[in-house]
Amino acid sequence: MNLKYIHLTNGNYLGFISNNSLFSRDGIYLGWIDGNTVWDKNGQYRGQISEINDVFYILKHKFSVNPIPRVPRAQPVAPTAPVPISNRTPIIVPLPLMDGYDNTST
Secondary structure, three states, X not given: OOEEEEEOOOOOEXXXXXXXXXXXXXXXXXXXXXOOEEEEOOOOEEEXXXXXXXXXXXXXXXXXXXXXXXXXXXXXOOOXXXXXXXXXXXXXXXXXXXXXXXXXXX
């Protein structure tokens, strides 16, 4: 299983990407990936996958207009959640970037 682990900029482990689907650390479906674009399970834009210092984040431009929502996709069968990996050291992203997911939006 080819996984990509995703963290928040505060360092917390958010979850993982498997087969172009995003899952929480507990294996709950959060959305899907189209290229590098992340859409939540309701079809709302969440941002772009960004790699900073070998760690993956979902970041979006704070002041840009989000793309038009997409039609939600059928929820895939959740894979077995991997053993959660460690949290990372928080990072500071340059303005106007921000987390696409945060504690109030997951």
